[in-house]
Amino acid sequence: MSNWNFRSIGSFDSESEVDQWAKRNGIDSRDLKTRKGSDGRVAAEVRESAYDESSNDVFGGYDRKGGFR
Numbered sequence: 624m625s626n627w628n629f630r631s632i633g634s635f636d637s638e639s640e641v642d643q644w645a646k647r648n649g650i651d652s653r654d655l656k657t658r659k660g661s662d663g664r665v666a667a668e669v670r671e672s673a674y675d676e677s678s679n680d681v682f683g684g685y686d687r688k689g690g691f692r
Contacts, residue, residue, distance in 0.1 A: 629656055629668035641667045 635641045641657055644650075644667070654673035657665050 628671045634664040
């Protein structure tokens with residue numbers, strides 16, 4: 624079990640859609656968790672500290688490159 628906090632970013636039709644979303648938002652794939660539901664959709668979560676509040680507005684705080692902002 625990890626000590627990281629994750630936040631849901633929604634569900635997607637496929638893993639490739641999650642990857643595209645992550646690239647658009649500057650999220651490293653190591654900061655994502657996904658699980659496929661019984662309906663075939665992919666639920667995705669992002670490690671909260673992965674977000675850089677200066678580059679996106681979903682939630683902010685800490686990023687891999689710059690530390691706390």
